[in-house]
Amino acid sequence: AQSVTQLGSHVSVSEGALVLLRCNYSSSVPPYLFWYVQYPNQGLQLLLKYTTGATLVKGINGFEAEFKKSETSFHLTKPSAHMSDAAEYFCAVSGGTSYGKLTFGQGTILTVHP
Amino acid sequence: ETGVTQSPTHLIKTRGQQVTLRCSSQSGHNTVSWYQQALGQGPQFIFQYYREEENGRGNFPPRFSGLQFPNYSSELNVNALELDDSALYLCASSLGGVLNTEAFFGQGTRLTVV
Numbered sequence: 238a239q240s241v242t243q244l245g246s247h248v249s250v251s252e253g254a255l256v257l258l259r260c261n262y263s264s265s266v267p268p269y270l271f272w273y274v275q276y277p278n279q280g281l282q283l284l285l286k287y288t289t290g291a292t293l294v295k296g297i298n299g300f301e302a303e304f305k306k307s308e309t310s311f312h313l314t315k316p317s318a319h320m321s322d323a324a325e326y327f328c329a330v331s332g333g334t335s336y337g338k339l340t341f342g343q344g345t346i347l348t349v350h351p
Numbered sequence: 352e353t354g355v356t357q358s359p360t361h362l363i364k365t366r367g368q369q370v371t372l373r374c375s376s377q378s379g380h381n382t383v384s385w386y387q388q389a390l391g392q393g394p395q396f397i398f399q400y401y402r403e404e405e406n407g408r409g410n411f412p413p414r415f416s417g418l419q420f421p422n423y424s425s426e427l428n429v430n431a432l433e434l435d436d437s438a439l440y441l442c443a444s445s446l447g448g449v450l451n452t453e454a455f456f457g458q459g460t461r462l463t464v465v
Contacts, residue, residue, distance in 0.1 A: 241393075273456075278461075279458055279459075280355075280441055280456040280457050280458045280459050281394070281441065281443075281456040282456070283453060283454075283455075286453065327393050327394070329393075338384060338396055338399055338407050339384075339386075339394070339396065339443075339454065340396065341386075341393035341394045341395070342393050343392060343393050344391075344392070344393050
């Protein structure tokens with residue numbers, strides 16, 4: 238069984254400020270971890286993923302995330318927020334051989350102020 | 352933009368009716384997963400089809416059913432619609448049987464049950 242908890246349903250930052258979106262997971266098997274972004278009235282776009290290997294993962298649009306097994310966390314960061322980053326972000330987990338069966342968190346809405 | 356297309360984009364149905372949603376998977380992908388995203392929630396896994404066979408199901412009643420065709424496109428059927436079925440239905444395609452596989456999402460079908 239797997240689960241994902243995203244801490245903070247809404248996060249607000251100023252343009253140029255650090256973005257930190259928190260994700261903790263629970264998995265009975267080695268997890269594959271994902272961050273997706275969803276813009277209004279659109280589907281999900283993959284930002285980055287961790288499967289095996291290097292625990293610091295870099296994704297698109299300047300985002301990165303670090304897999305910390307001891308903390309069961311996979312927080313998403315971006316050094317400098319841009320107005321275009323305003324969207325809803327979802328953390329997701331799958332078991333190693335689940336091949337696309339994702340368990341999502343509740344989502345975090347990111348607002349970026351000028 | 353992914354190669355996953357869903358139709359229709361919006362749909363309004365009456366309680367008790369039946370609905371069919373369609374998904375064309377990305378070229379080369381043989382696996383389709385369906386998710387339900389209620390307003391303000393993260394997507395929830397409904398079921399997955401791999402090479403025309405159901406390959407896992409989430410916690411959804413039997414009135415949610417599906418098909419996958421030889422060209423790997425897929426349908427989601429919902430019978431006896433209830434008001435709570437109102438949601439964004441997302442289809443994701445991936446390459447089954449491959450580790451580190453990534454799921455690509457379509458734009459979704461917004462279903463409203465009145």
